[in-house]
Amino acid sequence: xxxxxxxxxxxxxxxxxxxxxxxxxxxxxxxxxxxxxxxxxxxxxxxxxxxxxxxxxxxxxxxxxxxxxxxxxxxxxxxxxxxxxxxxxxxxxxxxxxxxxxxxxxxxxxxxxxxxxxxxxxxxxxxxxxxxxxxxxxxxxxxxxxxxxxxxxxxxxxxxxxxxxxxxxxxxxxxxxxxxxxxxxxxxxxxxxxxxxxxxxxxxxxxxxxxxxxxxxxxxxxxxxxxxxxxxxxxxxxxxxxxxxxxxxxxxxxxxxxxxxxxxxxxxxxxxxxxxxxxxxxxxxxxxxxxxxxxxxxxxxxxxxxxxxxxxxxxxxxxxxxxxxxxxxxxxxxxxxxxxxxxxxxxxxxxxxxxxxxxxxxxxxxxxxxxxxxxxxxxxxxxxxxxxxxxxxxxxxxxxxxxxxxxxxxxxxxxxxxxxxxxxxxxxxxxxxxx
Ligand code: GAL
Numbered sequence: 001x002x003x004x005x006x007x008x009x010x011x012x013x014x015x016x017x018x019x020x021x022x023x024x025x026x027x028x029x030x031x032x033x034x035x036x037x038x039x040x041x042x043x044x045x046x047x048x049x050x051x052x053x054x055x056x057x058x059x060x061x062x063x064x065x066x067x068x069x070x071x072x073x074x075x076x077x078x079x080x081x082x083x084x085x086x087x088x089x090x091x092x093x094x095x096x097x098x099x100x101x102x103x104x105x106x107x108x109x110x111x112x113x114x115x116x117x118x119x120x121x122x123x124x125x126x127x128x129x130x131x132x133x134x135x136x137x138x139x140x141x142x143x144x145x146x147x148x149x150x151x152x153x154x155x156x157x158x159x160x161x162x163x164x165x166x167x168x169x170x171x172x173x174x175x176x177x178x179x180x181x182x183x184x185x186x187x188x189x190x191x192x193x194x195x196x197x198x199x200x201x202x203x204x205x206x207x208x209x210x211x212x213x214x215x216x217x218x219x220x221x222x223x224x225x226x227x228x229x230x231x232x233x234x235x236x237x238x239x240x241x242x243x244x245x246x247x248x249x250x251x252x253x254x255x256x257x258x259x260x261x262x263x264x265x266x267x268x269x270x271x272x273x274x275x276x277x278x279x280x281x282x283x284x285x286x287x288x289x290x291x292x293x294x295x296x297x298x299x300x301x302x303x304x305x306x307x308x309x310x311x312x313x314x315x316x317x318x319x320x321x322x323x324x325x326x327x328x329x330x331x332x333x334x335x336x337x338x339x340x341x342x343x344x345x346x347x348x349x350x351x352x353x354x355x356x357x358x359x360x361x362x363x364x365x366x367x368x369x370x371x372x373x374x375x376x377x378x379x380x381x382x383x384x385x386x387x388x389x390x391x392x393x394x395x396x397x398x399x400x401x402x403x404x405x406x407x408x409x410x411x412x413x414x415x416x417x418x419x420x421x422x423x424x425x426x427x428x429x430x431x432x433x434x435x
Pocket of ligand 1: 061167394
């Protein structure tokens with residue numbers, strides 16, 4: 001009985017999400033509903049096709065994907081590219097649709113998955129994707145992909161995805177005019193951050209920190225927690241050597257609760273792009289968001305230094321909280337050869353150097369042409385090479401889906417009741433049940 005209810009609920013959710021994806025009014029949206037065909041490259045008669053699934057449908061993201069599709073159209077003009085992206089930041093909608101398709105044995109040929117536990121704990125664990133060692137051998141990718149990334153996409157010696165980028169999650173974006181008018185510098189520590197936001201509030205800016213829908217608050221939470229527990233403490237929360245029951249975690253939750261007091265009341269109604277736009281408009285001073293925000297800022301014509309400035313999230317300087325988007329090969333892919341052709345482009349220098357400058361990420365490959373990248377991304381490349389690297393929770397690196405979803409549920413309750421002790425107790429329980 002319970003199983004049936006859960007199934008019905010899951011079906012209703014998928015239908016609702018699919019409808020939401022189809023009715024997106026984003027003008028830069030390239031979304032197609034599963035089953036629809038949006039052939040970006042025209043198929044010649046008898047030609048093959050490849051269906052690629054992602055959540056890159058708008059604001060900086062679709063443009064990045066389109067740039068890579070263009071390279072694909074040049075290298076494989078006879079393969080029609082079916083773009084099955086489903087709208088919604090961080091894949092919140094897309095991943096539910098994908099899960100339903102995989103459950104129904106109707107996989108896209110290739111889909112976007114995050115390096116780390118999301119990949120290994122979900123698709124590899126469920127035996128839904130093929131190892132790609134043959135492609136790594138053929139393309140010599142082990143010589144150019146970062147050694148830190150390979151273990152996160154491997155299990156038992158098999159490599160399961162092709163990383164296209166490295167994103168940084170712990171970035172504070174700020175409006176330089178708002179800061180200058182208030183006589184403020186971009187804050188480096190949490191204390192400076194709070195003081196700056198107090199000054200801005202005293203000057204009449206009610207919500208100096210722009211925030212969006214719930215996944216963006218999980219994103220905010222992970223960067224504030226990193227500030228409190230530090231990189232070793234953060235790693236310990238995931239590898240079992242540390243406990244969620246510590247005083248540092250309590251401090252991190254208290255800091256997070258304080259940070260929330262500076263955010264906009266309509267956060268749950270805003271996408272991450274909407275929240276970023278508040279900073280560009282000067283309606284807010286700050287936004288904490290991954291560096292896909294820079295792809296969006298540039299797409300809407302904002303310029304680095306004059307339109308926006310950046311720093312590591314306060315208290316996390318010297319740490320690079322990272323995630324990596326990668327593409328997989330479905331087991332029993334309907335168009336396996338075409339999917340391999342797509343993955344070959346996704347892992348290529350040309351593909352990555354077309355995609356990343358637009359997407360707002362640095363290439364996973366180490367042999368990028370630096371002249372193609374703007375000031376922010378060059379600084380990210382340098383930080384990636386020199387900082388202490390830790391993984392993102394919100395974007396699939398450190399926790400498997402069930403653990404992340406328990407944390408997300410606890411966070412949802414905390415956003416309502418702000419009960420620090422109850423939140424911490426739920427985080428401890430989540431580690432015990434899923435960690
Ligand atoms: C992340 C993804 C990024 C970006 C972001 C916002 O999960 O890795 O590439 O798409 O979501 O949608």
